[in-house]
Amino acid sequence: MTTRPILSRRQLAALDLFHGLAAPALDEARDLAVCRALAGDTRIFNQGDAPVRAHILIEGNVRIAQSGSDGGEIVVRFIAAGEMFGTMALFTDRTYPADADTLTDVVEASWSETDLRRMMIHHPQIAINALQIAGRRLQEAQNRLRELSTQPVERRIASTLLRLARQTGCSTPDGLTIGVPLRRKDIADICGTTLYSVSRVLTGWEKHGFVRTRDQRVTIAGLPQIRNIAANGGS
Amino acid sequence: MTTRPILSRRQLAALDLFHGLAAPALDEARDLAVCRALAGDTRIFNQGDAPVRAHILIEGNVRIAQSGSDGGEIVVRFIAAGEMFGTMALFTDRTYPADADTLTDVVEASWSETDLRRMMIHHPQIAINALQIAGRRLQEAQNRLRELSTQPVERRIASTLLRLARQTGCSTPDGLTIGVPLRRKDIADICGTTLYSVSRVLTGWEKHGFVRTRDQRVTIAGLPQIRNIAANGGS
DNA sequence: CGCGCCCTTGAGAGTAGTCAAGCTTTGTGG
């Protein structure tokens, strides 16, 4: 599991974090990267762990979940191939603020704090790219906050599925399939409800033919209907 | 209202965004800044406006609020002196994602997108500082998400007041006073509830002597009790 | 076959939202 796939310059250039960089910078990133392959259902890091490294997922899916001092737990984000994770903590806490678990077999690359900081100083574009990513996630978090404050459960579930579909979806004969394996509990933890409510809503939709679940894969068959629910609550 | 207070190098050096910069960089920032004084209760920018500028609040208080396509509205954040705002949008949308209103008379400085980007390229530390700020806000947003998903209203209100006290509070004979004028509706919009629920909870606390409200200024008299409610729900 | 995991379904309870009305404070103009 700790084989070392080699990253190519081209692979790095395709990542948002390294977008727009010249060849020497990419080579530097490649040479400093630690690259690992991990099995599914493995813990990558724990909330509270130090030291923090900057991670990028090359292949597979990862779930980032945060559990509070109370029992409460939320899924912060699902990470798809090409996304960075665990990286913002470098600049704040210096301990990971959440747990990261693999959902599938994955390949990930990571950099030490000092290496990343050095690269950012030498190639400020990296820092600016990171800023863009952080900005997008901040907006996403704020949208989730607004949804959570103002919208009923059914609508939030619809919005969540659409967001996941946009992030990881791929078209199939049956419709748009979300690329991440999702248990009811996962969906509940993303959109701030319980697995019971998710189950009720989803079986309702399934009866109408809007969605289908098979083996933890959710397929959106009635995109317009789901969009309508997300936008108007289905009225 | 568009007098031009001059920023000193020392003032700039005290800001998180420019922390750790050498004198020439600070001078560059000073020379490119547009600095304005504005009256209380004024709109600084509207959600959707372009072009986006990077703002820093020098003096006073600002409320950042986002209203969704539905009627829903949340207060994203209260900005205190020294904090940046409206800046992350430079790297994502290029339109402001929220409204900004002054709550008091304020002085703010701002930079154009091109100027800020140029400064970041020349002085990567600025980008790294921005990254740190973004990281903190992202974590804060995630904490709010968790609270909103898992905690009852009373507890969220307690957490919110504590957060605001930490951010803007100052000690007074009566206790810890929050430095931002807060209407019931503002509190409700921060912690995802209604002004009615806030009113009930706050008058309850006021009867027990935990808090006091006077002229939209909230004072926490019983810090331990409020902390207890935030942590255990008051049990 | 039995165990574990995930999902569904039902019944009941409670938190918090909605609506409506009245009160307090602040500021303004006669």
Add this chain to the structure above:
DNA sequence: CCACAAAGCTTGACTACTCTCAAGGGCGCG
């Protein structure tokens, strides 16, 4: 200086959404 209007706050009654708890079904795996 008073009166009135506007804005903000409190309170009560009612409603309902969604959580909780409990039980049972399907599926895969040892």
